[in-house]
Amino acid sequence: MLYNIIFIALFIFVIYVFYKKYSKKAKTIPPHWHSILLKEVAFYKNLEPSEQKRFQDRMMQFLAEVYIDSVDFEIEELDTILIASSAVIPVFSFKEWHYPTVTGIIVYPDHFNEDFEFSNKSESRRIAGVVGTGRLEGKMILSRKALRHGFSNKTDKGNTAIHEFVHLIDKMDDNIDGIPEILMQNMNAIPWLKLVHDKMEAINNDKSDIRAYGGTKQAEFFAVASEYFFERPKLMKRKHPELFKMMAECFRVKF
Template sequence: MWSFFRNRRRRRWLAVALPEPQLRILKQNVPAFNHLPPELQQRILDCVRILIAERRWEGCDGLEVSAEMKTTIAGHAAFILLRSGDYYFDGVTTILVYPDVMVRNHDGVLEHTVGEAWDNGGVILSWPEVLLAADHDDGRNVVIHEFAHHLDGLDGEMGGSISFAHSADQTAWNEIAGQEFQQLVHDVDAGRRTLLDPYGATNEAEFFAVASECFFERPRPMQNRHPELFGLLKKYYRIDPTDWQ
């Protein structure tokens, strides 16, 4: 019964076009949108409208969440939903936006972070870092990173063990991702330059999030340097970003 009302509500939202000012924001702040074929552009627009309407948005430290912020964040997040059917991050309850880098005091040690994903469905983002996601050259995208954590946690744990439809792919992921993670750890420890963000060497969960950033932001270099990992992410996300890059 709940899904009936949810779907009816979504049809009503999707019947209304994204306002022109927000469309301009999407094209400017999420430039990859401009390179998508019409079918996928429509999917992005659908995701943006539903994410803006359904999720609870909160500004922190005095920040007022604007239409630009909602449109930009939802636009970046929508890329990992391109082939997700009728899933629109239903498990995300709240998106909190900070005006700057967040500082946490853990046992007297100050830790700086630009994003977090919580088990309770909260996603936290630094707005200045979100704006940097428009640059594809560095392979970093905090929105994709944190929402990838959310997908990782759909099985009940954010541990980098994502779920595949076929057992063979699941086995391959466990093996290949494990090998790639260990290699990244060795490369980072040795001070070698890596295509994947060195932060992915923190643990398996961060490795998946970092690999997802690279998959969408720098697909061709990733396909060349990490072909097996790229192929598995292509199966997981059911999309090939090299088609539009």
């Protein structure tokens, strides 16, 4: 009897938390954000006006569900816009989407090390973004410098914030392993894994234009390839047609 009471109480608490998080009313987007999005976010710029409105709504819903905090600097409007855009872009083709594995985004002014130190005196400040674990479970940590670079550089194939949100998508089946089950429901994982391993081998043999970090493990390949896919889709389609096709199926995107 006591076990049943505890179970019911726990169930009610989980439902309450879930409802409280996802029932938050999104604010109306500030009108001037449209011009900022047109200037800064190519994905948004290429959408039809009706789809731009849907993108705006998805941004504001995301911002209603998470908090954004900063360390040693004040978050600016542009930072908020770019973070929300990064969250929406990979899942824009899905009718409804929430990120249940993240509650907050913490932004550092620059790259940081494994101890989350970012001052000029800190050594090995190579990390641009990370999905938190342990005491930072449910958090994403981003470098503001990397965040802005990901959108300002129109010729590279990288976007740190999109990379980290793709990790969150991959994590929704409890494993960040490069096989995002929620995206691959109608796909055969075996051809995907073979392609991934072939591409990783090419990276590690210096025979690919895909960023070297993608050759370290499956999960990183998926995130790096996703950056490439959303940043330079035409280039990926030309240089990696099979990979492009599989990524388009995963994200349900037509460029």
